[in-house]
Amino acid sequence: MSAALRPLLIVVVxxxxxxxxxxxxxxxxxxxxxxxxxxxxxxLDLMFGYTRLVSFGHAAAYGLGAYxxxxxxxxxxxxxxxxxxxxALLTGVVAIGIGWMCTLATGxxxxxxxxxxxxxxxxxxxxxxxxxxxxxGLAGIPRTPGPxxxxxxxxxxGFYYLVLACLVGAFLLCFALVxxxxxxxxxxxxxxxxxxxxxxxxxxxYKIAVVAVAYALGGLAGALYAPFAGFANTELLFWLxxxxxxxxxxxxxxxxLVGPILGAAFFMLMxxxxxxxTEAWALYFGLIFIAFVLxxxxxxxxLATGRLQMGRLRRASxx
Amino acid sequence: MSTVAFLLTxxxxxxxxxxxxxxxGVGLTLIFGLMRIVNFAHGALYMLGAFVGYSxxxxxxxxxxALVVAPVLVGLFGAAFEFTILRRLYRRDAPAFLMxxxxxxxxxxxxxxxxxxSDALQVPAPPLLADxxxxxxxxxxLYRLFLVATGIVVAVAxxxxxxxxxxxxxxxxxxxxxxxxxxxxxxxxxxxxSVFGIGCGLAALGGMLAAPxxxxxxxxxxxxxxxxxxxxxxxxxxxxxxxxxxxxxxGFVQVFGNYYLPDLALAFMYLVMLAILMVRPGGLLxxxx
Amino acid sequence: xxxxxxxxxxxxxxxxxRYGALVALDQVAMRVEEGEVRAVIGPNGxxxxxxxxVITGTVKPTAGLIRxxxxxxxxxxxxxxxxxxxxxxxxxxxxxPEMSARENARLAAQARHPRRWQPFAGARIxxxxxxxxxxxxxxxxxxxxxxxxxxxLSHGDQRLLEVAMAMAQQPRVLLLDEPTQGLSVEExxxxxxxxxxxxxxxxxxxxxxxxxxxxxxxxxxxITVLHRGAVIADGAPDxxxxxxxxxxxxxxxLD
Numbered sequence: 057m058s059a060a061l062r063p064l065l066i067v068v069v070x071x072x073x074x075x076x077x078x079x080x081x082x083x084x085x086x087x088x089x090x091x092x093x094x095x096x097x098x099x100l101d102l103m104f105g106y107t108r109l110v111s112f113g114h115a116a117a118y119g120l121g122a123y124x125x126x127x128x129x130x131x132x133x134x135x136x137x138x139x140x141x142x143x144a145l146l147t148g149v150v151a152i153g154i155g156w157m158c159t160l161a162t163g164x165x166x167x168x169x170x171x172x173x174x175x176x177x178x179x180x181x182x183x184x185x186x187x188x189x190x191x192x193g194l195a196g197i198p199r200t201p202g203p204x205x206x207x208x209x210x211x212x213x214g215f216y217y218l219v220l221a222c223l224v225g226a227f228l229l230c231f232a233l234v235x236x237x238x239x240x241x242x243x244x245x246x247x248x249x250x251x252x253x254x255x256x257x258x259x260x261x262y263k264i265a266v267v268a269v270a271y272a273l274g275g276l277a278g279a280l281y282a283p284f285a286g287f288a289n290t291e292l293l294f295w296l297x298x299x300x301x302x303x304x305x306x307x308x309x310x311x312x313l314v315g316p317i318l319g320a321a322f323f324m325l326m327x328x329x330x331x332x333x334t335e336a337w338a339l340y341f342g343l344i345f346i347a348f349v350l351x352x353x354x355x356x357x358x359l360a361t362g363r364l365q366m367g368r369l370r371r372a373s374x375x
Numbered sequence: 376m377s378t379v380a381f382l383l384t385x386x387x388x389x390x391x392x393x394x395x396x397x398x399x400g401v402g403l404t405l406i407f408g409l410m411r412i413v414n415f416a417h418g419a420l421y422m423l424g425a426f427v428g429y430s431x432x433x434x435x436x437x438x439x440x441a442l443v444v445a446p447v448l449v450g451l452f453g454a455a456f457e458f459t460i461l462r463r464l465y466r467r468d469a470p471a472f473l474m475x476x477x478x479x480x481x482x483x484x485x486x487x488x489x490x491x492x493s494d495a496l497q498v499p500a501p502p503l504l505a506d507x508x509x510x511x512x513x514x515x516x517l518y519r520l521f522l523v524a525t526g527i528v529v530a531v532a533x534x535x536x537x538x539x540x541x542x543x544x545x546x547x548x549x550x551x552x553x554x555x556x557x558x559x560x561x562x563x564x565x566x567x568x569s570v571f572g573i574g575c576g577l578a579a580l581g582g583m584l585a586a587p588x589x590x591x592x593x594x595x596x597x598x599x600x601x602x603x604x605x606x607x608x609x610x611x612x613x614x615x616x617x618x619x620x621x622x623x624x625x626g627f628v629q630v631f632g633n634y635y636l637p638d639l640a641l642a643f644m645y646l647v648m649l650a651i652l653m654v655r656p657g658g659l660l661x662x663x664x
Numbered sequence: 665x666x667x668x669x670x671x672x673x674x675x676x677x678x679x680x681x682r683y684g685a686l687v688a689l690d691q692v693a694m695r696v697e698e699g700e701v702r703a704v705i706g707p708n709g710x711x712x713x714x715x716x717x718v719i720t721g722t723v724k725p726t727a728g729l730i731r732x733x734x735x736x737x738x739x740x741x742x743x744x745x746x747x748x749x750x751x752x753x754x755x756x757x758x759x760x761p762e763m764s765a766r767e768n769a770r771l772a773a774q775a776r777h778p779r780r781w782q783p784f785a786g787a788r789i790x791x792x793x794x795x796x797x798x799x800x801x802x803x804x805x806x807x808x809x810x811x812x813x814x815x816x817l818s819h820g821d822q823r824l825l826e827v828a829m830a831m832a833q834q835p836r837v838l839l840l841d842e843p844t845q846g847l848s849v850e851e852x853x854x855x856x857x858x859x860x861x862x863x864x865x866x867x868x869x870x871x872x873x874x875x876x877x878x879x880x881x882x883x884x885x886x887i888t889v890l891h892r893g894a895v896i897a898d899g900a901p902d903x904x905x906x907x908x909x910x911x912x913x914x915x916x917x918l919d
Binding site for chain 2: 164165168343353
């Protein structure tokens with residue numbers, strides 16, 4: 057990201073921070089969900105955009121985080137903050153195991169293994185009724201105040217600020233990560249894994265590490281979703297969600313961190329707007345996706361920044 | 376019921392299930408082998424086959440006409456999709472295909488819902504096959520036996536087609552090395568359109584044949600696409616024989632798993648797949664890791 | 665050479681690699697001394713690239729022993745062998761095309777950085793790795809084009825960038841697999857000039873596989889000839905040139 061975009065991002069965060077003062081409640085609900093999905097999509101970008109690890113099963117992270125925080129909130133009386141971050145941590149730890157096994161394979165087989173793990177969790181979520189509630193899922197998940205009786209984050213607006221803080225924090229973390237020496241190795245894996253190995257990197261360790269971080273952040277998104285929606289169900293682990301989040305990343309612009317957040321917001325907006333105009337929203341949705349692949353493969357963010365750079369070039373070369 | 380008779384009916388059940396899965400998996404694997412495309416829309420085309428078959432058998436009043444015409448129509452639709460859209464993407468990377476076929480899955484799924492509605496539709500088996508026969512004194516639906524027979528016929532036909540026919544030879548050559556085949560004068564573009572069409576047609580055949588057993592419904596696409604992925608992953612992406620073995624394995628795991636371990640049947644299928652991939656990352660008969 | 669002859673930096677003894685019935689490497693023995701530029705030549709299919717793969721650990725030998733700096737490295741995973749100080753280039757150019765030449769070389773240097781796994785040491789790692797990378801680019805005359813994406817460099821510069829990447833790792837032995845492969849006559853001449861100057865200045869220990877005999881005689885101190893996986897001659901360039909078996913192998917087994 058170029059330095060010129062940094063002030064823009066700060067302005068965007070400020071606008072988001074002021075949003076509750078100007079937006080009606082239903083819009084705040086949409087916005088909160090969009091930010092949660094944005095966090096989810098951004099976490100996948102670490103794998104897909106920066107390392108070219110194409111996961112077909114990122115719903116596993118979201119669902120795991122949602123079920124874990126939902127269960128903790130329902131059954132242990134744990135305060136909101138602890139439950140959310142505990143669930144994210146748990147997802148990251150589980151992901152070390154998943155990553156270890158999935159990285160045995162590369163390419164399409166890797167994608168299929170991630171899908172298999174997600175589907176395995178999906179199957180378990182149906183059958184392990186005592187913990188997951190089976191096909192009913194977990195309902196009535198509370199936003200338990202705390203720690204220390206701290207209750208500000210449990211109101212609708214307070215929860216929005218919690219989500220915004222998580223997204224900004226996760227973004228800064230990812231941003232630092234991809235620009236670090238660790239991130240340089242991830243780019244190496246993306247561009248030429250064989251060469252990265254030949255240079256002496258144990259690329260599998262790097263891949264497992266990035267899977268763990270991506271799942272932990274995806275788990276954080278899921279862990280926020282459960283108390284946001286008040287429920288967690290099997291849909292959150294279904295492959296359709298994995299496909300959708302991949303689409304959000306690609307439509308927004310992969311390998312940019314910001315793009316996938318925009319992609320998620322765009323997805324939410326389209327779903328909401330199209331479904332209010334027409335019953336056949338998914339049809340148009342599909343057509344829009346196909347158009348993006350054909351005509352704008354760099355995604356929304358790529359289109360926007362490309363336009364920006366063109367403008368700057370034109371100005372530079374002008375009189 | 377005697378144990379032997381019970382086992383026999385379960386085995387035939389599993390075989391008929393495997394036949395349906397095979398129609399699905401073989402198309403997917405042919406497409407992957409030739410074009411390195413994971414076709415996310417395969418389940419949607421399977422469903423499209425069921426619904427088109429439903430309408431055709433209603434209009435014509437004849438199951439057999441529908442059985443032939445529905446796969447051909449869906450196959451032509453697939454070839455047209457390859458011709459108009461996929462063809463523009465061959466210089467791009469795998470995610471582009473993933474996205475565009477995912478988009479197609481959404482479009483087809485929604486078009487089906489708008490055209491035929493959200494209710495499940497009964498597709499009756501043809502009168503000739505609606506009977507029940509007795510296997511070792513156990514009643515058994517004749518239609519399932521018919522599925523087994525069709526599966527065998529189609530498998531042999533595809534195998535012979537790949538081995539003997541000119542297009543089959545071109546498909547094998549192009550799968551191994553598209554640039555070389557192209558240099559030798561193979562019209563690679565036409566081969567790709569044909570294979571994509573054939574693959575989609577086979578999926579539609581599977582959907583059409585499944586409809587009398589499970590009804591034609593909006594939900595059928597989502598479940599079968601994962602089954603299809605599992606089959607080709609187990610068998611090895613791009614391997615014809617692999618898709619046959621994968622379909623048999625998954626069919627038997629599903630039928631026997633549902634009976635003996637109903638709680639774990641679904642998980643069991645994925646565990647089998649994971650176990651195989653741990654040992655052979657490219658699948659049983661796959662070449663690449 | 666400038667060291668006692670018994671101090672071999674790289675020592676191969678009885679190294680054999682079979683693929684089924686095919687013997688790609690047959691009881692290969694060779695000793696490369698510190699500071700030496702050794703060329704390995706032979707007709708197509710003689711086992712030259714397999715030799716590199718066995719030394720760098722990407723292929724495990726069926727039998728035999730490989731010692732590097734008095735340490736057995738036979739069967740170690742390739743990233744460990746690399747870390748001990750053996751860096752290689754590839755016959756087919758392998759780079760990170762979207763990264764600049766500097767970033768390519770920096771990523772190579774970073775692989776050797778002792779703190780590369782430490783969090784919060786990023787700035788320091790980058791700085792130190794970049795210093796090594798810039799020095800290596802300088803050595804190969806690439807400083808002027810260091811900020812261009814590697815994918816957009818000329819073929820000759822891409823081949824030299826690969827050598828620079830290997831050098832940024834401060835290796836003790838450099839394995840060059842056909843460094844002029846795919847270059848035009850002029851590009852080859854330029855690249856070989858640069859390589860010769862660089863080898864002269866750095867006194868690097870080099871194992872070189874090369875098809876082009878002019879390049880071999882220009883760069884190598886000593887030549888080992890492989891034929892059907894076995895060493896058939898080993899000596900100074902002039903001796904090898906005169907060797908009857910070598911001429912036979914080349915004329916008889918010519919592609």
